[in-house]
Amino acid sequence: MSAGFASVRWIGFQTIVMREFGRILRIWGQTIVPSAVTAALYFVIFGSLIGRRIGQMDGVDYMQYIAPGLIMMAVITNAYANVSSSFFGAKFQRFLEEISVSPQPNWVIIAGYVGGGVLRGLLVGLAVTVISLIFTHLPIHHLFLTLAAVLLTAVIFSLAGFINGVFAKNFDQVNWIPTFILTPLTYFGGVFYSINLLPDWARALSFANPVLHMVNAFRYGFLGRADVHVGFAFAIMTLSALVLFVIALWLMKRGTGMRD
Amino acid sequence: MEALAVRGLVKRYKNGVEALKGVDLDVHEGDFFALLGPNGAGKSTLIGICTSLVTKTAGSVSVFGHDLDSDLEAAKACIGVVPQELNLNQFETPETIVVNQAGFYGIPRRVARERAEKYLTKLSLWDKRNKMTRTLSGGMKRRLMIARALVHEPRLLILDEPTAGVDIEIRRSMWEFLRELNAAGTTIILTTHYLEEAESLCRNIAIIDRGRIAESDRMDRLLLKLHTESFVLSLRETTSVVPSVPGYDLRLLDPHTLEVEVSKDRDLNDLFARLSADGVHVITMRNKVNRLEEIFMRLVDKSGAAA
Numbered sequence: 001m002s003a004g005f006a007s008v009r010w011i012g013f014q015t016i017v018m019r020e021f022g023r024i025l026r027i028w029g030q031t032i033v034p035s036a037v038t039a040a041l042y043f044v045i046f047g048s049l050i051g052r053r054i055g056q057m058d059g060v061d062y063m064q065y066i067a068p069g070l071i072m073m074a075v076i077t078n079a080y081a082n083v084s085s086s087f088f089g090a091k092f093q094r095f096l097e098e099i100s101v102s103p104q105p106n107w108v109i110i111a112g113y114v115g116g117g118v119l120r121g122l123l124v125g126l127a128v129t130v131i132s133l134i135f136t137h138l139p140i141h142h143l144f145l146t147l148a149a150v151l152l153t154a155v156i157f158s159l160a161g162f163i164n165g166v167f168a169k170n171f172d173q174v175n176w177i178p179t180f181i182l183t184p185l186t187y188f189g190g191v192f193y194s195i196n197l198l199p200d201w202a203r204a205l206s207f208a209n210p211v212l213h214m215v216n217a218f219r220y221g222f223l224g225r226a227d228v229h230v231g232f233a234f235a236i237m238t239l240s241a242l243v244l245f246v247i248a249l250w251l252m253k254r255g256t257g258m259r260d
Numbered sequence: 261m262e263a264l265a266v267r268g269l270v271k272r273y274k275n276g277v278e279a280l281k282g283v284d285l286d287v288h289e290g291d292f293f294a295l296l297g298p299n300g301a302g303k304s305t306l307i308g309i310c311t312s313l314v315t316k317t318a319g320s321v322s323v324f325g326h327d328l329d330s331d332l333e334a335a336k337a338c339i340g341v342v343p344q345e346l347n348l349n350q351f352e353t354p355e356t357i358v359v360n361q362a363g364f365y366g367i368p369r370r371v372a373r374e375r376a377e378k379y380l381t382k383l384s385l386w387d388k389r390n391k392m393t394r395t396l397s398g399g400m401k402r403r404l405m406i407a408r409a410l411v412h413e414p415r416l417l418i419l420d421e422p423t424a425g426v427d428i429e430i431r432r433s434m435w436e437f438l439r440e441l442n443a444a445g446t447t448i449i450l451t452t453h454y455l456e457e458a459e460s461l462c463r464n465i466a467i468i469d470r471g472r473i474a475e476s477d478r479m480d481r482l483l484l485k486l487h488t489e490s491f492v493l494s495l496r497e498t499t500s501v502v503p504s505v506p507g508y509d510l511r512l513l514d515p516h517t518l519e520v521e522v523s524k525d526r527d528l529n530d531l532f533a534r535l536s537a538d539g540v541h542v543i544t545m546r547n548k549v550n551r552l553e554e555i556f557m558r559l560v561d562k563s564g565a566a567a
Binding site for chain 1: 311312313315332333334336337339341343345346347348349350351356357360361363364365366367368408
């Protein structure tokens, strides 16, 4: 690859990410605020009011226990929603053609949109972290693992959102997966409880939920506690990211939902 | 060098519609080329394939020698496209749209801003640069799409009905701008339903109908193929009788108006002399339809009859 092409791709990638960033800031009332408000409500109701009665979970204060999960929940939903709605919006209004006719290869287009999703996921995650610090203390057990877990999760759900955006033919189809798949997976993904409380069959079933591994890897980074093997969790996350990227690339090459 | 070389291009959609049935087309570098055809003829599909927005079924396309299959990125870098349908982000400003488009072509931000100013000014949009695109008029949006297509200064500009819905004054100024661009070396392919526009701007022409090229030639040569022309004559006095002039096919449209079909081997002086001798005085004359339109209709009718 020549230096010229590398420069074209780098500038193209930056342009897509900056455009996404501009969109996130332009509609901050839709992109940043709702998750922060929801997280604050969770902390007040589940953490402060109900949490006091629960006491401890897995050896730590309940408020502290749910904080990493709530941060991760915000990252997951926002990374996903950003890419699925932005990509579908570009398709719907047809300005996706601006990028499609340009010399940017498909992997740069995917990387740019994923970059936007990661950015929003991390921004909202940071906002929720700040809110959680009002309610509880969050120690950092392993900084690198914490950052790696949140980054990988944001990438995975941005890629999933991208695939949703590719297939979606209307706005209902953009909302369908977050409502009926993503939310249940997140709620059953160990955000609010340790899976050690579950009966054997439910615990075994929970292991098949990828969100459980992400939440626990992230929680391990903060609290040094996890219901799953952290190494295995990172292996699952890395594999998921790779598989989703390959699927996204294949769909772009086929022109699914775009050049049909 | 060929700016665009299309060979055996076929497009079959999933619903079975065959939009292109083996199209061959050459557009030379520096040309101002008209691609005409009725609705559904395959023009937009052909442009879509050339700009990678539509996947071809068979055949090949190369842009300035860069094959779309083997050298896609280089081919895309040579093309600027103004699509038929509006495809602007309604929530961005014209300046942002044009600067971002430059970014997609790898143009650094500083240069992109300079070029955005240059092309938005040329297309009389600089004073609207900070307005939301959704607040612009239809004509402004069309001009914005042209500025966006030009920001990377493509060697080949493809315009798919760029003046549709644009008022006459702006259309004329767009023609002038396109002539300047072409004179500066940009190859232009234009599709339009305004045949006067194609006749006025383009040097070469292809007419596509039902997925096939019905005719491809130099504009002047194509117009010479028109063996007869129809004229409409306004008369000074009313008449209820069709004048009989041997060699000319005259019809009375209303008591003040005659229509005549004149073949290339006849001349109008002869017609007027005979009408004057019969006491019929013509005060004005005009072509019934544009010459290109007449050829276009005949070719499309012929192609339809053959199908």
